[in-house]
Amino acid sequence: MENEPPYRIASVDHALHLATLLQQEGPLRVSDAAERLGVSPSTAHRLLAMLVYRGFAEQRPDRLYEAGDVLRPATVSRAPVALLRQVALPRLHELVDRVGESVNLVVVAGTEARFVATAESPQILRVGSRAGRTLPAHLTSGGRAVLAALPSDQVTALYNGSEDVDLTRLHRDLALVRKRGFAINDQRTEAGLTALGIVVRDPEEAPVAAVAIAMPTVRFDRDRVPAWVGALTATVSEIEQELHSLT
Template sequence: MEKRFKAPPPYAVASVDNALRIAAMLQLEGPLTVSEVAERIGVAPSTAHRLLAMLVYRDFAVQDANRAYRVGPVLELAAHSQSAASKLRAAALPHLRRLVDLLDESVNLTVRTGDTARFIASVECSQALRVGSREGMVFPAHQTTAGLLLLAELPPDQVEELYAVDKPGERPDPAELRADLARVRRSGFALNQGRSERGVVAVGVPVHGPDGPVVAGLSVSMPSVRYRKDQLPTLVASLRATAAALEADLRG
């Protein structure tokens, strides 16, 4: 059989091509330094640094304590749970839409990769003042509602191990994080009042997979000016009912 080679597009953009090559290198080969990347793709170190900085900005790469670059949350999610995340999102969307219709607030579904939380599905409400879609965004897990829910499912020694590595970026205070996770475990839900974004309140509950472990966090977000403390029981009950319906679909 004749072997066919892919021809480059007629209007190839060198910087885009180089960024994609770097992302593939990181995913297939592991951590690389700026000088190694520059040598491999044939560019100046300053150019390699700019390309890596953009990959870091878009969460395709992260820089570790040794100043080498490795795959970031986007590529980790693609490598380890792409099909699972896709199926989870597809199963969740109808339930998210019904929950938005019920509460008239924006709703999100989030998964955890390491110490980060990624929003894999968002449905906005129709109100003029609302929390916008977070789909595709990545935040430190300890700063988000669903991230706290997912961290709370881990044994304490795994949480300590997860945050033992000194990496760039804001790290949680260990004592405060332990207290936060203990509170989530006791209540079975998480309340986030301006933790990840000022002026936003979010409430979330866990979603369990067919085998029992928690696979995602389901949360509702609203402007803080619209949140009242007496709403909390209703919000939690609605979230739990939706999570239960989604879990039934996942088992089916």
Template sequence: MVLTGSEARFVLTVECDQLLRVGDRTGKSLPAHVSSGGKAMLSVLDDDALGEALADLEPAERARVRRALRAVRQNGFAINNELTEAGLTAIGVPVSWADGMTAGISLAMPTARFSRDRVSGWVQELHGCARAIEKALSAATA
């Protein structure tokens, strides 16, 4: 995902082969402050850029989102538990590279498959994937 203003835009998605799954979202956008990848991207922005991304929110909502983003920064990941769609849960992490460029990746699943016991393993895999993407992007721009 990439941040476009206040939205997280899916640039590429990969679907699993399970019958019950989250479909292709390539090209779609969701409000960044509720999507897992969006929250992950927002969490690494500097204060000015974050202010711009949240400018359209009501003051109380903006304050709530800023508090939530502090937890995302501390934990290193974000969760969207049915905030964008009933029955969907996702975990997201940021991908950062040259000159402060930021993207995000997420693992989305039907809520019925989500298990808090598996979060740390999923987050570890997502961070490994993010580091591999950062390395590839850095090599491509060098």
């Protein structure tokens, strides 16, 4: 066992301990977490809320907390995530300046869409950072953009036998994404949130990521879709060009 660091940060230690408890021991009530950590229930509740926000925990209908997606065995993404973040992040901020909305970089691993970088809108009413979050790929705009760029038989292999996904409908939806050249998530993952996503391809034309504009649904205007898609396309093109020069 490693020695305790000389300058231990109590809140970080509590959060990591709590994540370990959820992973190794199963669901906990707020009172259970408070007792195990030796903190007040209000502190335990705040820690659990942060773990939920970052995908380390989920709250069940019975109000117990259990391990979230981040703590479960996960499919490894084959995308060069570190390189993608390095190349894309400056472009994400430039895109925010152009469109005034938050922008995400998303990779897909198996059936999961993983948000690996966010540039937030400066507006007061905005979609906050999703960096570190994991959502079902077939529901997010970025995930759908990547899935639409995969061979149909690969999509079938990913979702065949899934009780949560209508494979016929998914193939139909992805065909529409391919025809349009972009994907829309209109409140599929969160009420009041709408997003547009376009796939990013590597030098061999394989899909490796997606860039998505996310906005409050109250600001979504179908008449502005061509302008948003144009801005997304320009950003993706810049990212792809730099990826091609570095690989």
